[in-house]
Amino acid sequence: MGFMKTLFRIKNSSMGDVQLNSEYNFLVLLDFSEASYISLKFAITLSKQVGGNLRLYHVADGEEMARTDNHIVALRSVDRMNNEIENKLKAIVEMIEEEGIRVIYEYSYGNVKNKIINHIATVKPDMVILGRSIQNRVGKITKHFLKAYSGCVLITGVESEFSPNMNISLACSKTTPDNYNLSIVYGLHQSVKPPLSIINVSTDYSGHKGTESVVPLQHPKKTESTLQYHHSLSSNVAEGLIEHVSKDKVGMLCIGRKKNSNLGLKKIFSQSSIPSEIIKSINIPILLLAKK
Numbered sequence: 001m002g003f004m005k006t007l008f009r010i011k012n013s014s015m016g017d018v019q020l021n022s023e024y025n026f027l028v029l030l031d032f033s034e035a036s037y038i039s040l041k042f043a044i045t046l047s048k049q050v051g052g053n054l055r056l057y058h059v060a061d062g063e064e065m066a067r068t069d070n071h072i073v074a075l076r077s078v079d080r081m082n083n084e085i086e087n088k089l090k091a092i093v094e095m096i097e098e099e100g101i102r103v104i105y106e107y108s109y110g111n112v113k114n115k116i117i118n119h120i121a122t123v124k125p126d127m128v129i130l131g132r133s134i135q136n137r138v139g140k141i142t143k144h145f146l147k148a149y150s151g152c153v154l155i156t157g158v159e160s161e162f163s164p165n166m167n168i169s170l171a172c173s174k175t176t177p178d179n180y181n182l183s184i185v186y187g188l189h190q191s192v193k194p195p196l197s198i199i200n201v202s203t204d205y206s207g208h209k210g211t212e213s214v215v216p217l218q219h220p221k222k223t224e225s226t227l228q229y230h231h232s233l234s235s236n237v238a239e240g241l242i243e244h245v246s247k248d249k250v251g252m253l254c255i256g257r258k259k260n261s262n263l264g265l266k267k268i269f270s271q272s273s274i275p276s277e278i279i280k281s282i283n284i285p286i287l288l289l290a291k292k
Contacts, residue, residue: 023050023051023052023053024047024050024051024052024053024126024127024184024187025052025053025055025123025125025126025127026043026046026047026052026053026054026055026125026126026127026128026129027055027057027119027120027123027125027127027128027129028040028043028054028055028056028057028129028130029057029058029116029128029129029130030056030057030058030089030092031058031059032058032088033131035131035132036130036131038131038156038157038158038159038160039129039130039131039156040056040092040129040131041161042129042154042156042157042160042161042162042285043129043156044096044099044101045161045162045163046129046162046188047101048099048100048101049162049163049164049191049192050162050187050188050190050191052101052126053101053102053103054096054101054102054103054104055103055104055105055106055123055125056089056092056093056103056104056105056106057105057106057107057116057119058085058089058105058106058107058108059107059108059109059110059112059115059116060081060085060107060108060109061109061112081109085107089105089107090105092105093105106119113145113148116145117145117148117149120149120151125151126152126184127151127152127153127154127184127287128149128151128152128153128154129153129154129156130145130153130154130155130156131155131156132155132156132157132158146257146288150257150290150291151290152181152184152287152288152289152290153287153288154285154286154287154288155285155286155288156285157283157284157285158283159283160251160283160284160285162252162285163192163251164191164192164193165192165193165194166192166194166251166252167192167194167197167248167249167250167251167252168185168188168189168192168194168196168197168250168251168252168254169196169197169198169199169230169244169245169248169250169252169253169254170182170185170196170197170198170199170254171199171200171201171237171241171253171254171255171256172198172199172200172217173200176256177217178292179256179291179292180256180289180290180291180292181289181290181292182217182289184287184289185254185287185289188252188287189226195226195227195228196226196227196228197228197229197230197244197248197250198217198227198228198229198230199230199231199232199240199241199244199248200229200230200231200232201231201232201233201234201237201240201241201244202231202232202233202234202240203233203234203235203236203237203240230244230248232244241253241255242282245282245284250284251284251285252284252285252286252287253282253284253285253286253287254286254287254289255286255287255288255289256288256289256291257288257289257290257291
């Protein structure tokens, strides 16, 4: 628990004149790994800034109990695991409540992939928050989850917090406003001070028209002056976004993905699509938007 206690020493950020006028339900998937604690820290700082509630969910693998035919041994194993999980979750909840955030926790046993999908279908969160490994990789369970779940997902960075000074960038093509629900992007942007960056990456050098090719957006809560448009030419979209993240010091990248597919993620993370060194270069939170 020493690492967790160190991790949860969260600094209070001054919001200045930024108003907290939105509330979301965030579901955080926990496996008690270092990566999941980092994602939880981000979720806590995010909830504090935007006025969100947290749900914590853990799935314990029941294979250990299935290995014995002894009913008494199995029951003792269940009791022991219940106590361990309860103690960990209660300690986390206590820390979160000290930050003034409403939080509830749940856990279950069984197939991790199926349990997560079923739980999400029941609680219907506005956003699912999960982490990636310290090596900046996305695990097999996460990839399976993203294939099966088409809702809004935030994959946190290796080490990061949501702050009022975060630069949020939205990858935007001509079809993005019509195809994706951007309300959550606008909602998060309400809680930060920098303009919302709108980045359009073109691979058609012959049709380059500069910033004119970027689709104008109507931010529902702020004036047009809070939108900052960028245009990039690149050999492929993924490389253009990665260059934008580095060049413009982006703190969170929002990208669309196809319904019931992880293609949005695949363009950024799949080692079969782009080199592993590019995967490791994207260590900021990535918000995957579902289609309308």
